[in-house]
Structures are given as C-alpha cells and as structure tokens.
Amino acid sequence: MIAELGHFALILALILSLVQATVPMIGAHRNRLALMRVGSPAAQGQFLLIVLAYVCLTWAFIQSDFSVRLAAANSHSDTPLIYKITGVWGNHEGSLLLWAMALSGWTVAVTIFSRHLPEAFMARVVGVLGWISAGFISFTLFTSNPFERLLPAAAEGRDLNPLLQDPGMIIHPPLLYMGYVGFSVAFAFAIAALLTGRLDTAWARWSRPWTTMAWVFLTLGIMIGSGWAYYELGWGGWWFWDPVENASFMPWLLGTALIHSLAVTEKRGAFKSWTILLAISTFSLSLLGTFLVRSGVITSVHAFATDPARGLYILALFVFVIGVSLILFAWRAPKLSEGGSFQLISRESALLGNNVLFVAACAAVLLGTLYPLFLDALNLGKISVGPPYFEAVFVPLVAPIVVLMMIGPLVRWKGDDGARLGRILWLSAVASVFIGGTVAVLIDHVTWRTVLGLALSAWVLIGSAQLLRRRLGERRGTPVMNRLRGISAAWWGMWLAHLGIGIFTIGVTMVGSLEQDLDVKMHDGQVAELAGYTFVFRGAVERDGPNYDAWQGQLEVLRGERVVTTLTPEKRVYRAQQMPMTEASIDVGPLRDVYVSLGDQIEDGAWIVSLHYRPFVSWIWAGCVLMALGGIFAAADRRYRKLAARDAAVAQTMPAG
C-alpha cells in the first residue's frame, strides 16, 4: 500500500507541476494577477507531494519490503540502517526522485525568499521551473518508476553496491544534485528575463545569490565525490578526469564564469547577453551531465541505467531545453541594451579574461569527454582520452586565471592606470616567482609544473594579504576590529574563495610533486619503507561485518623509533553480491596522509600491500571548503535583501519591457 501511495503522490505532483508550468505563464502574458499567483501554491503543494513519495520509497527500503523492485535490487535486510536510507538514491530511479525533490525544494525556496520580486517576473520564473520539474517527474514516472512492484516478491534483497556503502556517499549525491538543480534557478531567471525583456542591474542582483548558492552546493558535492574516490577506490588518487567527474566539473567551470559575469552585469550593467548565455549553458551542461552519467553511455559506478529509452528521454529533454532557450535568446537578446563602455585596463577586462579562460577550459574538457563518445556513436573506432590530455590542457588555461584573480579585485571599474597597478604588484610578482623556485629547490623537485604551482600559490597568498591590508587601510584611524566589521560580506566571500584557490593549488602541487607509492609483498612481521615511514606488517585476521566478511590487515606505522599509528586496511567480500572490495586505511594529517590498502592474498599467506604517501591532500579539501564558505558569505550579503526590496518596489511601478 505504501508504495502505491508514493506512486499516487508522484502522479499528483506531475499534475501540479503542469499547472505550475502553464497557468502562471499565461497569467504573466495576459497580465492577470489571479493566474500568476497560482504558481507558488502549486510549487509548494508539489514539493509536499514529492516529499511524501520520497518518504514512502524510503519506508520500503527501511522495512526491507522486497516486493518493491527497487528495494529488492538495492537493499538487503542486513544492510545497516543508514545505507538502507541512502540506498534510496544509490540507484537510477531513486536518484531521479531525489533530483525532482531537490528541484521542487529550490522552487519553494524561490517562492519564499524572492516573493518581493515583481509578480509577473516571479510568475515566469516559477513557470520555467515548473516545465523542468514536469520534464523530470514524467521521466521518472514513464521510464523509471521507482515504485514498481516485483511479483512474486523477492525473499531477500541484492544489497546496495558495496562501493556506495560509504559515509561519503551519504552526502555526495544530495549535495551534487542541489548544485545541478540550483543552476536551474539561474536558468529560470535568465529565461524570465528574456521573456519580459527586462535585464538590468536589479535583475542581476536578484539572480546572484541563487547562482552563488547553487555553485556552493556543486563545489561541495564535487569535493565529497572526489574524497570518496580518494579513500574508497583504494589507489590514492583524488581526481581521475573520468567522464563522470568531468560531467560535474563542466557545469562548475561555467558556473564559476557565470558568477563573475553576473558581477559585471550587476555593477556595470554590461555583459548582459553573455550572462544570459552562460546561465543557459551552465544549466544545459548540468542536464548533459545527467544524461552522460545516467544513460549508460559511460560505464561507471554511476551508470545504473542501460535502458536506451531512458537515455533517449533525457537526450530529448536536453535538446528541447537548449533548442527553446537558444531560439528565445536569438530572438530577444538583440533587444538587450549593452552596458557602459570600459577601457583596456579595467576590472571589466579582467573579468572578461576570466570568462574567456573558464569557457575555454570547459570547452577543452567537453572535447575530451565527448569526442570518444561521438566516434563510438558513429562507429569510427574506439578511443579514450586519458588524464595526460586534460593535464596538458588544463594547467596552461587555468594558470592565467589564477594570475588574474589577484589583479582583478585591485583594478578599478571602467578604467585604471596600468602604472599604478604595476607599482602595487611588481614586488609580489617577483616574490612569488622567487618563493616558487626556492621551495621547489628545498623540496628537491624542480620541474616547471612544481615551480609554476608553487609560484601561483605564493602569488595568491601574498595577493590575499595585500588585498586585505589595502582594504583595511581605507579607513585608517578607526580600530581594527571596527574596520574588519566594516567590510561587506560580499567582499569577504570573494576574498575567502580566492584564498581557497591558493590553498587548493598548494595541495594539488605538493601531492603531484611529492607523492610516493610502493606495492610490496609482505609476510607477517615484514618491514617496508616509504617516504621516511616504516611499515611493519602484523598479518591479517578475519572479521565479520554486518553484511560482509573481511580480512583485516594490521600495519604499524613508525617514523624513526616513534609509533605514528596502526592502520587496518580491509579486503571485504559483501555477502549478497559476493563482491570483493578494498577498504583503504588512512592516517590523515595536516601535512600528509599515510594511506594503505590491501591487495590480494598470495598462496603462501603473504599479502600484496599498497603503501601510499600523500602530502598535503588535506589542503585540497580545505581549499574547496574555503571556496564554498566564500560563496556562502557572498550570497549572504546584506545588499541583496536591502536593495532587492527597493529594486522590486521600483520595478512594480514601472511597466515591464
């Protein structure tokens, strides 16, 4: 019964989403307030219904109701409770339901937090979101119904893929989805702007916090996914340029460009068409990501669906969204006025450079990700594009962004004096190169990549200190605490996010330069050395987990005479699927991770053990957290609330168009 209730709720949600997609749009077109106001309650009702459907599905998992096909395929009565709950989205159908829930959650948030916006504009935003929602709910219902029954019911479930039974997987998909779906809000704002023809600084101010929050979620989602790959796949890498990773990284790159382009649109009224185009592309890439990941085009742990009908449906949705919005763009964009002019040396130029480079980087990733798929689809041969391509391309495209990052905030809008900038920056430029070179020599790893990475990191750290000092210097005479408090949240956000890039760069450079690996056959009591650490193998013992059997190895890690820690890597076999899995054991530290995983057992009782030394990995995560924190600060800026209300009041008295 519960499953049927959920199914029924989802059908009702589809009907409400269709109401939400059409009625407010018609109302906005005909200027009927009563019709426009249908949007918000429709969206809110839809959200409650989807939550109900989601709870019903979760219930089937918790109760181990294996007459529900999805629960039978992805759960097991021995699965720990937390993985029963997260197992709901550890599969194609459930994750789509999660997607729909995230989307209607964002819509409800928009109807609440942006309710002071002009009604005709809001009606269109909600309407566009309604279309997307209808697309995804119907996709779920017609091709991937999560409530499908299994007759006769299975006696026991097949359990969740062991790779997904991991704490990282508890939060990775929801965060990532909140990011993907969040960009649909930016998209809806862009489409509404095209429809109403009003695209001004007020519009940018309305759109910015939503875009920034979506970006925050995406940043954290990617970070958790990367962290999962790092400790769960057991080979100590944190980024593989796998198509699935690229699928989430491309919207991130364009989303970052969008955030910066929106800044220009808000502050200077310029880059309007470009901002709109970026908003459309970012959301399109989110859809493309879903298509790539979910359609089974790419084999990966994410490719749950190998049903061609599903891939076709998402592809059709994708083509429809891009087609309609680009036609609308081509029709309306020429009417947008272009904003104020600017000189060669100006903040606008710096941000333009940022945008060009981010788009180029995204295009490079897109090429490497899609080209093999195209060749394959056209039967022209099978190829793969590996990490060397992405690394060769990415570093030169991103390095200038990092350089610009510390110049942009110093340059004035409209135009600035090049000599003034030179005076401010030359010393830190020289110092950065010097520090980069010196540290590379000190760590005894002088390659152009290490020197470049370290110099860029130094550039960001010095630049950030310089920016803060100049900002504080603006109000000399007042106490430092007051001066710190006087700085806007938006500025802190920018500063933190940029500093995060610096920390991240340190992590990436150090791991890339100094990581060490050793695969070794170890008997009980045998000793191995790596990167100044001594590893003593104390054998492996059998251990029973809740839904798996494991061999647990014991390794003492010593630094000189001092015992650092004892690591316990495992080789597990999950009972339901008889699937073997490596569970790495990591000693995490601020300056280095010591990472051990257990390979195969050999005839004579010895084990293959993989030892990894990973310096500064924590800095990669810390950098991402700083970026996300910066985004939260930026989105929380007071002016969005204060000015947005004023803008909306002005807009109400002014006819649209």
Next chain:
Amino acid sequence: MKRRSKRLLLLGGAGALLVGAVVLVLTAFQENLVFFHTPSEVVAGKAPQGRAFRIGGMVEEHSIRRAEDGLTVHFSITDMAQMIPVTYKGTLPDLFQEGKGAVVQGQLDEKGQFRASEVLAKHDENYMPVEAQYALDSAQMNKAAESVQQ
C-alpha cells in the same frame, strides 16, 4: 580613432588568446589519444608500435600466473578468437577475475608481449566494460562472417 584602436587591440588580444588555446588543446589532444583494439586486431598487426593503446576482452581461464615477487602478474586477454599475453606489475582491481571482462592499457614489446600500465575491470558485478563487450561481439561477428564465406 583612439577608442576604436583600443577596442581593436582588445579584440585582437582576445582573438590571439583564443587561437592559442585552440592550438594548445588540439595538439594535446592529438598526442594523448589512446586507441582501442581488439585482440584480433592486435594479432592482425593493426595496433600501433611504440605507442600506448588499449585492449579489451575476457581474462582467459587459468591464465593468471604470479611471478616470484608476487607483484608481477601474467595473464591473457582474449576475444574468444585470438589472445594476447599481458604482463602487469602492481595491484589488480577488486573485480579482476579469470573469465571476466577487463580492459588493459599499455604497449607491445618486441616479443609481442603486452606490457600493461593500467588494468581496468568492472565497477560492479552486473556490468561488463563496454570495450570488453565490444571486442567479444566483433570477434564473434567476424567468425560468423567467415563461416558464411566458407
């Protein structure tokens, strides 16, 4: 004129940047493409010499042998028509098993041995690597075509 020339400079700069980026991307792309070949194609001499490529298929039954050091592994990849001996040193993926699909990346040495630098297996028990499946299917199709010709 001054403003116009400045704009030209800006456009020219952006254009040059873009051209540079495109050249960079395409060169890197050319250099780092990894082609895929089935064991039959490799035996027919279609695989490149001195360049990395991928082979996919099944790990032949009873072909896995470990060397003395315990780390070096020998096995064969087959598409049921031809087989290629492979040598790999390192930890194997969890789902690497005899009679199951796998994809290896590496180079051919002078003796016709494939020296793998990377071994990929499936992510879970339900799915076969696409490339491995493809190798098996195309070998089977060739066989069918041959039997028709005879």
